[in-house]
Amino acid sequence: MSSQRQATDDRTEQEPLLQVDNLQTAFFTDKETIRAVDGVSFDIRRGESVGVVGESGSGKSVTARSIMGLVDSPGRIVGGSIKYKGEELTDNSEKEWQNVRGGEIAMVFQDPLTSLNPVYTVGNQIKESLRLHQGLRGQEATEEAINLLEDVGIPDAPRRVDEYPHEFSGGMRQRAVIAVALACDPDLLICDEPTTALDVTIQAQILDLLEDLKVEHDLGIMFITHDLGVIAEITDRVNVMYAGEMVESAPVEELFDNPKHPYTEGMLESIPGRNERGEALRTIEGEVPTPNEPATYCRFAPRCPKAFDDCEQVHPVQVDVADGAAEHRAACLLYPEDASQNEAVEVHRSREDQTEREVNE
Amino acid sequence: MTALYEQRRDEQMGAATGETLVEVRDLRTYYGGGGMFAGDPVKAVDGVSFEIERGETLGLVGESGCGKSTLGRTLMQLETATGGEVRYDGTDVTTLSGSDLKKWRQNVQMVFQDPDSSLNDRMTVGEIVMEPLNVHDWKTPKERRQRVRELLETVGLSEEHYFRYPFQFSGGQRQRIGIARALALEPDFLVLDEPVSALDVSVQAKILNLLDDLQEEFGLTYLIIAHDLSVVEHICDRVAVMYLGNIMELGPTEQLFDDPANPYTNALLSAIPEADPSTEQDRMTLRGTPPSPRNPPAGCVFSTRCPMKIRPEKYTDLDDEVWEAVEVFREIIRERAGITKSTTDRVKELVGMGVNGPDIEEVVDDVFGDLDVPSEVSQHVDTAVEYVNHDDVASAREHLRGEFGSVCEQEVPENHVVDDTGRFSHCHRHDAEYEDPSEFLDSHGYTR
Numbered sequence: 001m002s003s004q005r006q007a008t009d010d011r012t013e014q015e016p017l018l019q020v021d022n023l024q025t026a027f028f029t030d031k032e033t034i035r036a037v038d039g040v041s042f043d044i045r046r047g048e049s050v051g052v053v054g055e056s057g058s059g060k061s062v063t064a065r066s067i068m069g070l071v072d073s074p075g076r077i078v079g080g081s082i083k084y085k086g087e088e089l090t091d092n093s094e095k096e097w098q099n100v101r102g103g104e105i106a107m108v109f110q111d112p113l114t115s116l117n118p119v120y121t122v123g124n125q126i127k128e129s130l131r132l133h134q135g136l137r138g139q140e141a142t143e144e145a146i147n148l149l150e151d152v153g154i155p156d157a158p159r160r161v162d163e164y165p166h167e168f169s170g171g172m173r174q175r176a177v178i179a180v181a182l183a184c185d186p187d188l189l190i191c192d193e194p195t196t197a198l199d200v201t202i203q204a205q206i207l208d209l210l211e212d213l214k215v216e217h218d219l220g221i222m223f224i225t226h227d228l229g230v231i232a233e234i235t236d237r238v239n240v241m242y243a244g245e246m247v248e249s250a251p252v253e254e255l256f257d258n259p260k261h262p263y264t265e266g267m268l269e270s271i272p273g274r275n276e277r278g279e280a281l282r283t284i285e286g287e288v289p290t291p292n293e294p295a296t297y298c299r300f301a302p303r304c305p306k307a308f309d310d311c312e313q314v315h316p317v318q319v320d321v322a323d324g325a326a327e328h329r330a331a332c333l334l335y336p337e338d339a340s341q342n343e344a345v346e347v348h349r350s351r352e353d354q355t356e357r358e359v360n361e
Numbered sequence: 362m363t364a365l366y367e368q369r370r371d372e373q374m375g376a377a378t379g380e381t382l383v384e385v386r387d388l389r390t391y392y393g394g395g396g397m398f399a400g401d402p403v404k405a406v407d408g409v410s411f412e413i414e415r416g417e418t419l420g421l422v423g424e425s426g427c428g429k430s431t432l433g434r435t436l437m438q439l440e441t442a443t444g445g446e447v448r449y450d451g452t453d454v455t456t457l458s459g460s461d462l463k464k465w466r467q468n469v470q471m472v473f474q475d476p477d478s479s480l481n482d483r484m485t486v487g488e489i490v491m492e493p494l495n496v497h498d499w500k501t502p503k504e505r506r507q508r509v510r511e512l513l514e515t516v517g518l519s520e521e522h523y524f525r526y527p528f529q530f531s532g533g534q535r536q537r538i539g540i541a542r543a544l545a546l547e548p549d550f551l552v553l554d555e556p557v558s559a560l561d562v563s564v565q566a567k568i569l570n571l572l573d574d575l576q577e578e579f580g581l582t583y584l585i586i587a588h589d590l591s592v593v594e595h596i597c598d599r600v601a602v603m604y605l606g607n608i609m610e611l612g613p614t615e616q617l618f619d620d621p622a623n624p625y626t627n628a629l630l631s632a633i634p635e636a637d638p639s640t641e642q643d644r645m646t647l648r649g650t651p652p653s654p655r656n657p658p659a660g661c662v663f664s665t666r667c668p669m670k671i672r673p674e675k676y677t678d679l680d681d682e683v684w685e686a687v688e689v690f691r692e693i694i695r696e697r698a699g700i701t702k703s704t705t706d707r708v709k710e711l712v713g714m715g716v717n718g719p720d721i722e723e724v725v726d727d728v729f730g731d732l733d734v735p736s737e738v739s740q741h742v743d744t745a746v747e748y749v750n751h752d753d754v755a756s757a758r759e760h761l762r763g764e765f766g767s768v769c770e771q772e773v774p775e776n777h778v779v780d781d782t783g784r785f786s787h788c789h790r791h792d793a794e795y796e797d798p799s800e801f802l803d804s805h806g807y808t809r
Contacts, residue, residue, distance in 0.1 A: 055561040056532075155649070156693045156724055169650040170425070199424040199588060201647045204632035208646060226561060229591075229634035252638045270566035271636050272595035277614065280573065281566035281595070287531055 015086065016043035017188055017220040018067065018105075023080035025059075025066045032292040036062040036075070038244035039295075041318070044188065049214060049221035051235035051252070053228060055267075057288050059244040060224045064190050067222075068107055069097040084188070103133045106181035110193040112173035116165040122149075122176045123161035126183050133184035148179040153209055171202035175209065182213065188220045189213075195230060207234050228271055232256055237327075240264050243299040244291040246318065250328040260321045260330040260337075262304045298333065306334065310345045317351045382550060382582050383413040383436065388445035390428075390435045403655045405431040407606035408445070415549070418576065418583040420597030420614070422590055422629070424651055428606040429586045433552045436584065437471055438462060449550070467497055470543035474555035476535030480527040486513070486538055487523040493545045512541040515578075517571060533564035537571065544575070550582045557592060569596055590633050594618050602626050605651055605662040612784025622779040622786040624669040624798050649692055656699060661789065664769040665692065669801050671767045671789060675737075683732055687742070690728045691761050694745060698754040721749045741765070 025037040037059045044050045052060045065071050067082055069092060082089040084104065092100065101107075109115040117125060126145040130136040136144055142161065149157040152175040165173055174194060181189060191210065195203040211234060214221055223235055231238055232252060239249040240261065248261040259265045266284040268274060275281050286303040298304070301311035310333055318329045322337040333345050387408050394402025405428040413419045421429045434440045436447055438454055446453045449465070457465055470493075473479035480489055487509050494505045510520050516537040527535055536556065543551055556572070557565040573596060575581060587593050593600055594614060601611040602625060610623040621627045631645045647666050652658055658665050676684065725746060734742070741764045748757035762770060768789050777791035778784065790798045 055563065150727060155689060155728075156696065157727070158720065158723055159697070171650055200590065200632040201424060201629060202650065203634070204644060204646050207634070208644075227634070228562070229636045232636050232638040233634035256636065256638050267563060268636070270563045271591065272566070272569070273591040273633075273636055275595060277595060280570050283566045283570065284563045287533075 016045050017085060018044040018222075019081075019083040020063075020067065021081045021083070023063065023066060023082060024078045025062050025071055025075060026078050027075040029074055035244050035291045035294070037066060038291055039080070040239075040241070040244075040246050041080075042239050042246065042249060044220040044222055046187065046220050047214065047218045048237070049210075049223050049235045051231040051238040052222065052224045052241060053226065053231050053238060053267075054241035055226060055288055057243075057290070058241040059291075060226075060241055061192055063241070064107065064192050064222065064224055067190065068101055068105060070101075102129060102181075102186065103184045104186055105188045105190060106184070106186040107190045107192065108174070108177055108181050108194045111197050112170065112177045113165065115177050116173060116180075118165055121162050121164055122168065122179075126161075126176075126180050129180055129183040144183075145179075148183055149176070151182070152176070152179045152213075153205070154179075170198055171205060174198060174202075174206055178206075178209065178213070182217070185217070186219070188222070190222045190224070192224045193226070194223075196225065196227070203230070210234065228268065229273070240267070243289055245295065245299065245331060247300065247332070248328075248330040249318070254328050258328075260328065260335060261300075261332050262306045262334075263300050264330075266303075266305075298331075308333075308341075314345055314349050315352050316348050319347060319351070380415045381412045382415040382450060383584075384448040385412070385436070386410050386446050386448070388432070388435060388447060389443045390431050390440055391443040401655050402443075403653075404606050404657060405654060406435060407654075407657070409603075409606075409608045410445075411601060411608065411611055413550075413582060413584060415582055416576075416580055417598045418585060418596060420593035420600040421584060421586045421603060422588060422593050422600060423603035424629075425588065426651060426654065427603045428654070429603050430554055432603070433471075433554055433584060433586050437469055437552055438466070439471075463497075467546045468548050469550045469552065470546065470548040472536075472539050472543045472551060472553045472556050475559055476527075476532055476539055477559075479539055480535060482527055485524050485526055486518075486530075489527070489538060490541045490545055493542060497546060499546065508545065509541075512544055515544065515575070516541045517567075531564075532560050533567060536560065536568055540568075540571070540575070544579070547579070548581075550584070552584045552586070554586045555588070556585065558587065558589060565592070572596065590630065602629065605654055605657055607662050607787060609663065609788070610784070610786045612780070613782050616780060616782055616784055620799070622784065622791070622798060623788050624667050624790070624801075625663050626786075627798065627802065628668065648689070652695075653699070658770065660768070660770040660772055661774050661787075665695065667769065669790060669798055670769050671795055673765065673767045676765065679735070679738070680733075683729075683734055683738060686729050686732055686734075687738060687761075687765055690725065690742065690745075691758075691765065693724060693728070694749070694754060694758050694761060697749070698758045721746050 020043065021041050023037055023040045024035065027034040027036055040063055042050065052063060054060050062071065066077055069089065071077060077090050084100065089100065116122070123142065123145045126148055127141040130141050130144055146157045146161050149160060154160050154172055154175055168176060195206050198206065207230065210221065213219060225231060235252050237249065238252050238255045239246050240263065241247065242263050248255070248264045255264065256268065259268055269282040270284065272281060284303055289299055291299065295315045297313060298311045298316050301307045304311065314333060316331045316333050318331045319335055320326055321328045321330050321335045333348055336344055336347065339347065387410055388406055389408055390406040391402035391404050393400065409432065421432065423429050431440060435442050438457070442455045447455050454465060490509045490512055491505050494508060499505060510523065513520060513522055518534065518537055527538065530538065557568050560568060569592065572583070576583060585593065585597060597614050599612060600614050600617050602609045602623065604625050609625045610617060610621065617626065618630065621630055628645050628647050645668055647668065649666055652665055664670055672684065725742065741761065745757040745761050748754070748760060774787050774789045776785040776787050779786050779791060788798065789795060790801065
């Protein structure tokens with residue numbers, strides 16, 4: 001445990017692999033503007049896996065696609081910055097994006113069947129990536145592809161390399177997708193619900209595999225899921241998203257033991273496994289709103305059991321939940337904990353004004 | 362069933378009656394096969410027997426492809442059973458047809474997994490919920506409309522939703538519409554096929570609470586099919602664990618989750634990620650994927666993946682890693698034996714351009730690597746390699762099976778009753794002559 005803590009400290013020292021700061025991605029439709037990602041900030045270091053958790057429509061996947069430069073019209077990144085190894089990505093040209101994608105940042109999608117091309121053999125698809133980014137061809141590429149398949153735990157790789165995706169089972173397909181993602185030795189791996197389509201036993205295999213690969217390749221992993229069990233299992237730090245905003249971020253143990261934001265509390269309480277057998281499950285009233293206007297209030301307030309008048313007036317910003325808890329931040333007017341309620345609200349109001357001025361300038 | 366189980370039910374909802382509503386005996390559902398040129402049938406459900414009591418909730422869990430949905434659909438007579446019987450209130454429903462079947466169907470309804478595809482987007486909510494009433498010619502149209510309004514109220518929607526279309530609703534609300542439709546004819550028995558797996562946690566909790574309330578109010582009997590074990594643990598009274606068409610273990614939820622008896626149940630439970638980062642568990646990860654139900658393993662269906670498989674006497678002291686490598690190697694041979702060659706491959710072979718498959722020696726190197734393999738093992742591996750090189754994978758498989766196979770691969774295990782609640786487990790290890798699964802876990806250092 002202490003060595004792990006030590007490692008965490010070391011990591012804090014080094015420069016983050018990815019820094020996302022106040023990222024805003026919006027979709028412009030005839031009817032309205034949807035602020036799918038509205039001021040999200042977090043960073044990922046090497047050898048660390050960071051979880052992003054939230055319900056459907058909370059903006060998790062759009063965050064990931066923004067980092068990969070895969071947001072299509074009518075959507076675009078409207079503000080904030082994404083820095084990878086210190087370089088700004090948001091103003092990249094398409095050509096520059098192509099070098100980043102695959103070579104530096106790779107992505108694993110939810111459904112392994114749709115992310116593989118059914119008319120090419122698995123080997124071919126790995127070789128494509130090797131050819132594009134590393135210039136490997138022919139026998140050399142085939143051998144490398146076999147090695148990659150063996151690395152991700154596919155038995156009988158020399159035979160499997162010539163098979164088509166439909167000949168693979170679900171778990172093996174996801175392994176193959178991971179092999180494609182790893183082909184060019186990326187430093188950051190974005191996993192968007194990689195185990196949602198799989199059975200628990202297969203999910204356990206894939207989680208083990210990702211954990212091993214993280215250590216082996218010193219990868220930074222961004223792990224998007226709605227399954228809190230998976231989050232608890234694999235991540236080091238967690239960011240909770242709600243309606244396009246990041247409402248809480250904390251180290252994983254802290255978040256599960258000591259959730260601060262009322263939304264996080266509600267979500268944890270509604271997991272069947274954390275409730276007594278046979279008891280009624282606790283639920284959060286209402287539905288997730290669509291973020292289609294600038295937030296001048298707390299978007300969770302209408303569903304929040306702890307809401308008070310100011311919640312409708314003041315937009316909460318991310319603050320440390322208490323003095324000295326630098327790793328644990330929440331966007332809720334109840335915090336910082338050690339300030340009185342009025343002071344806390346004041347902190348949020350003034351910080352909000354400041355950011356608004358910055359944006360306007 | 363048992364005193365303890367009834368007491369728990371009574372405490373909770375007082376709905377247990379101890380009266381059997383559905384009785385399934387040796388039920389089999391096969392797909393395909395039959396014709397002169399047909400291949401082997403897919404044995405989706407292969408001889409299961411159990412009972413469901415009036416007022417209880419039975420959970421059916423297992424990996425995808427294990428036959429749990431087929432079993433549910435066969436109970437509803439949506440699939441034709443190949444053999445065995447399903448007794449509902451004493452009548453064997455597999456023999457019903459025509460108007461008898463239609464009449465019987467009023468008693469049983471189904472809620473489907475995907476609320477997007479199970480509701481017709483061109484019908485209003487009112488029409489959708491009224492459809493079963495129309496089909497069965499229930500009372501007068503006016504009374505039907507009234508009934509639909511009541512139903513919407515019951516499942517937590519409101520009257521104003523009557524004229525809206527399904528696309529105007531969220532996933533959770535759609536699932537409520539599906540439930541209202543299922544309740545329309547006042548059935549006694551509901552089959553719910555993955556009712557919450559398409560929903561977010563907070564919405565899922567609301568639907569589960571609703572199901573619980575409805576059961577209490579109307580005295581419903583549920584069969585819940587799910588792959589999410591935490592859902593099953595929360596809402597079911599008894600749980601059946603399925604693997605490749607067979608029920609591996611069946612018993613009261615509490616006992617089954619707290620002290621799983623069958624190796625497969627153990628593996629399944631240990632694979633669930635705990636929503637608690639502080640628990641470090643030594644997980645029992647299963648290798649590979651379930652074999653094809655077209656060609657299930659002889660003996661115990663779980664024998665190809667079972668981490669607790671009984672070893673032949675002479676190998677009991679073999680190093681665990683070497684044994685594991687042997688198992689992996691056998692799995693590869695098994696898979697290769699199952700491949701049917703394409704026409705091009707066969708033609709190539711005929712004209713002498715034979716593709717013998719990739720090098721088996723390379724695979725052996727990869728599997729056994731730098732393990733210290735004793736000669737008694739390696740000689741048999743070498744024999745198998747020899748067979749493969751002569752393009753006779755089947756003999757290689759037979760040879761390995763003869764050498765490394767045990768009772769698990771030769772005989773179908775019986776259902777052993779494992780405790781006084783009547784829980785049974787389908788495994789050879791419960792035989793007195795072998796080490797019990799729980800003892801095996803303890804002696805191999807797995808925490809439970």
